[in-house]
Amino acid sequence: MARSLTGTKSARGFFGHPPGLATLFFTEAWERFSYYGMKAILLYFMYDRVGEGGLGLPSDTARALVAVYGAAIYLAAIGGGWVTDRVLGTVRSTLYGGVLIMCGHLCLALPAGAGALYLSMVFIVLGTGLLKPSISTSVGQLYPDGDERRDSGFTIYYTGISAGALLAPLVVGTLGENYDYHLGFGVAAVGMAVGLVVFARGRGRLGERGTRPENPLRWREVPAARRRWSVAIGVALCAAVAAAALTGTLTADLVIDAISVLAIALPVGYFTVMLRSPRTTAAERTRVLAYLPLFLAAVCFWIIQEQGATVLAEHAQESTDLGAFGFTIPASWFQSVGSLVLILIAPAFAVLWVRLARRERQPSTAAKFSFGLVVAGLSYALLVIPSLGGEPTHPLWLVGSFALVTVGEVCLSPIGMSATTRLAPAAFATQTMGLWIASSAAGQGISAQIVGWYSRETAPQYFGTIGLAAVAVGLLLLVAAKVYRPLRDTSATPSG
Ligand code: PHE
Helix, strand or coil: CCHHHHCHHHHCCECCECCHHHHHHHHHHHHHHHHHHHHHHHHHHHHCCHHHCCCCCCHHHHHHHHHHHHHHHHHHHHHHHHHHHHHHHHHHHHHHHHHHHHHHHHHHHCCCHHHHHHHHHHHHHHHHHHHHHHHHHHHHHCCCCCCCCHHHHHHHHHHHHHHHHHHHHHHHHHHHHHCCHHHHHHHHHHHHHHHHHHHHHHHHHHCCHHHCCCCCCCHHHCCHHHHHHHHHHHHHHHHHHHHHHHCCCCCHHHHHHHHHHHHHHHHHHHHHHHHHCCCCCHHHHHHHHHHHHHHHHHHHHHHHHHHHHCHHHHHHHHCECCCCCCCCCCHHHHHHHHHHHHHHHHHHHHHHHHHHHHCCCCCCHHHHHHHHHHHHHHHHHHCHHHHHCCCCECHHHHHHHHHHHHHHHHHHHHHHHHHHHHHCCHHHHHHHHHHHHHHHHHHHHHHHHHHHHCCCCCHHHHHHHHHHHHHHHHHHHHHHHHHCHHHHHHCCCCCC
16 A cells, blocks of 8 residues: 555655656646736736737627637647647647747737737647646656555645746736736746746656657558548638638637537537547446546536636625725735635645555545535635625635635645546546546636626625535535445545
8 A cells, every 4th residue: 555655766756756746846837827927917918008008909808808718728628638649648748838838928928919919829728738738647647556645746736836826926917017018928938938948857757658649640540531531520620710710700709609618518529439439448438437427526616616716806806895904905816815725735635645545544536526516615605694794895704715615626626637647548648637627618618607697786695506506516426426336436446
């Protein structure tokens, strides 16, 4: 059991983990710094007046574009995963993805108007689609099957993500808002460049596995009819998008709806392909079946967690007593509470998972997910109390809510990544990680439909209903872990 915990070689790495974890930790921290930095000022840059350095877009168009952009970035992870598994392998995908992302930020660093913005979006969607699932899969590849440090390793890795996310608005946001947007975007590009240097220097620590694709595409061996069909479908899709763009049919609304539909349809399609593929072995099929309820629970979790930037952001600005501490708290500060809490508590959880594993008492993945979802539900239920008492509410309620949902996040999000690397069929390793990342896109797609029900008047019902629904789904997962065979079978070995 404690084989790899006591192995002297691996214990000398990064907090008792393989040294490659440090490379991935810092690379992803810098990539997330560039991503969240860009996101912190993108909306303002889009709708700010031209004289103030912005693009002067209508604010509703800007909001819709930012939302769709976020979903598209995470959806692209499925395609990026495919390219990684079949063509590039994780190491090259991370490198090429990082270069594309850097080019995207550089486009925005130049004062070149809306054209540069759209070009940068293409770069960043493609780049993040390649990098994000690959680098997360590489974390899993550091651990042999059955290594009980895997959940703990992902929890440490997630701390890196949050460090980047916490620092980004403070640096890029401040520079962008107070000095010049392009300067802010330029600093995001520098952040990605630093990440690339860290990765290029440390990639030797990642082992051989990521240097080649798991399931190489042999285009010449694909039956001729299938090859022709693939090319025809590809050309038809590109032609349809080009025609829609040229004729002006490609409106923001159409793009939003198309991406929402894709966010649900792509995962369903992918699960079907994985379950039916001849490359998936019988044992792997059981694991995919076990993964399904976890995936659904994750979608429910993201529906709540992602509302931190929408409904709760509005609640912070409109219904919270921002002067409660004798000065006016900027409403945007609440966006950093989650990352801060995560950095403070994640190390404790990383240690906890390893300690429990040593005593052979590590909770199953399903139990951790269930706990995460229940706590997320409680973070919403908590807000019912102050909302009943009239406005404005004390800011500590909101802080408490963000802190709670973050406790849920620590138990679900890194554990989900870890489970993905453990349960994915080998031929689909990075694609399954792409699917995991798309669970966030699906959650955001669904929450886009729900957030309209929130208003200052309906706040108590809104928080109460969603909160209790999440608690119920979380408890249902616990029941499923007992009665649904694939889940029961695979969680018999919690992390191995
Ligand atoms: N904070 C996480 C990150 O940026 C959120 C996330 C989780 C995004 C899972 C995608 C998938 O990495």
